[in-house]
Amino acid sequence: MPQEFAFINWLRSRTPADSRVLVGPGDDTAVLVPLTRPILVTVDMLMDGTDFHLSEVGPRAAGRKAMAVNLSDIAAMAGVPTATVVSVALPTPGGREFGEQLYAGIRDLADEFGVSVVGGDTNSWAGGLVISVTLLGEATERGVVRRSGAKPGDWVFVTGPLGGSILGHHLAFKPRVREALKLHEVTGLHAMIDVSDGLAADLNHILEESRCGGVLFETAVPVSPAAFELSRTSGKTPLEHALGDGEDFELVFTVSPADGAQLVRDQPVPGITLTKIGECVDAGLWLEENGQRRLLEPTGWEHRL
C-alpha cells in the first residue's frame, strides 16, 4: 500500500497486553486465541460528507464515531466487544498528525470498552476520508439477542430519548454496551436493535424479523431536547424527529409483559431510564394517540447531514 504509515503499529504499541492476541505487529494477520463462545463480527464504513463533515468535526471525532457505531451493533446483540481491525483511506494532505488524531478517536472508545486493536490497513489517497471498522465480539453465556424473538403482547422499551442526533449526539453518544449486558443479565430479552435508521424503521426491522406487529404510544416516546431544538426550524414536529431521525444509538428491545413491568418498577440499569414506548401486536406498525391507532410509515434515515 502506498504511504503505509505505521499508525496501526503505533496504535498497537499502546494497546494494553491482551491474552487474546497471540501475535504482534509485523505479521500478515492478527491471531486470536480460541474463544469458547459464539463470535460476533460486524463492520461499518464511514465516509466524509456522509457520516460526518470532516472539516467541521476533525479526525478524532470521525474516528470515535467509526468505533462507536460498531460498538453499538455489538451492544444490540448483547455481546461483549473484544477486538477490532481498522482500515482507513486518509486524505493525502492530512499527514501523520491527521492519522494519529483519527486513531486517538478510535482508541478513546476501544480502551473504554476493552477492545484490542489487533490489525489494520492504513492508506492515503486523493479522495475523502473513509474509515472501515470491523469489530469482533463474543456472546455471553446467555447467548446472543437477535431481532427475531419478539412476540405479540411483548412490551417495547427504549433506553433513552430520541431525535435530533444530527445536532451532536451522533458524534458524542456512548454506545450502550454495558447497558445491553446488564439487561441481558437481569431480564429475558426477546429481541433487540440499536436505533441507527430511526425508531420507526428499526422497530420495523424487529417486527419484520419476528413476523409480528407493533404499536408505539405517541406520548410515551421520549423525545430529546435536540429534537425540540431542531423542530423549531425543520418544519417537523419533535415527535417526527424522534421517530425518524436515526443515529440515536439507543437500544430498542422487547420483553414479556411480566418482565416489562419489573423493568419499569426496578429500573435496574444504572444511569439510564428504561421507558416503555409500545407493545407488540399481531401485525402492522402503528402509532397510538388517545386510544386511536394510525398506521406508521417505517421511514428512517433520509438526510442526516
Place this chain on the structure above:
Amino acid sequence: MPQEFAFINWLRSRTPADSRVLVGPGDDTAVLVPLTRPILVTVDMLMDGTDFHLSEVGPRAAGRKAMAVNLSDIAAMAGVPTATVVSVALPTPGGREFGEQLYAGIRDLADEFGVSVVGGDTNSWAGGLVISVTLLGEATERGVVRRSGAKPGDWVFVTGPLGGSILGHHLAFKPRVREALKLHEVTGLHAMIDVSDGLAADLNHILEESRCGGVLFETAVPVSPAAFELSRTSGKTPLEHALGDGEDFELVFTVSPADGAQLVRDQPVPGITLTKIGECVDAGLWLEENGQRRLLEPTGWEHRL
C-alpha cells in the same frame, strides 16, 4: 446508511449453507460458532486509482482483487480462510448493477476458497470506489506460520515468478492458499510472507522479524515474462522488476537446509515450482552474483499504477 442496497443479503442468499454461520441477514452482526483453533483476522482496503483503475478494469475485477489480497494474507500464515465481512463505498452513478458486479468478483474467489460472506456494509457516495474486506480464518492443527521464525542457514524459497504484476497479474492472480496449506503439511515452515510490497522488501520483513540476514542468489530468482516485457520501456532490468515491483502474491518462505533439499527434490506442491532463491545469514540483506555479495536495498512498492 444512505442508499443501503440489499447486496449483502443478495450475496448471502447465494452463499452455500455454512454450519459456521448461526444467524442470517437482518441482525446487527454475524454470529459464528466457536472455533477450536486460533482465529486469524486480516483486513485490506482497496481504492480506485491506487489499487486499480476502475474505468479500465471494471467493478468485478476490483471486487475480485479485494478478496484475493486478503486470501493471500491468510495464505501467508498458512491458515484456512473461513468467513468475510465486506464494506464498500460505491460511486453514486454506479447503481445496483455496479454493486452486483463488484460482489460477483468477491464471490468468485470466496466460493472457490470456501469463504462465507457473513456480513457487510454497503454505502454509496460521490467519491471513488473503496472496498474494505475483512477476512477471518483459522489455524490448522499445525498452528500458524509467522514471519519471525527464520534462522541463519535456512533456505529461502519462492512459489513462482516475480515482477511486472502491474501488467495484469495483480488482478488475476490466484492466492496461494492451497499451496501454503500443502507446504505446511509436508515441510517444516520456519517463516513465510506473501510478496505484496516486493521480494526485497518482503524478505526484509521476514529478516527483521526473525533478527537475521539473508542473501538472494541473483540468477536463481524466477523472473516473470511480464517483468521482461515491462523492462523494455521502464528503464529497469527484469531482475529489478522482480525484486521490487510487488503485488506478485507469491509466497516467500524459509525452511531448514534438509527440508529445503527435500522440497527441491520432491516438488510436493501440485501446479507450482518451488524455487530456492537464497539463504538466511547472520545479518544484512544481500544480492549474490558470481559469488560476490552486494547490499540490497529493501525497496518495494513505489508506484504500481
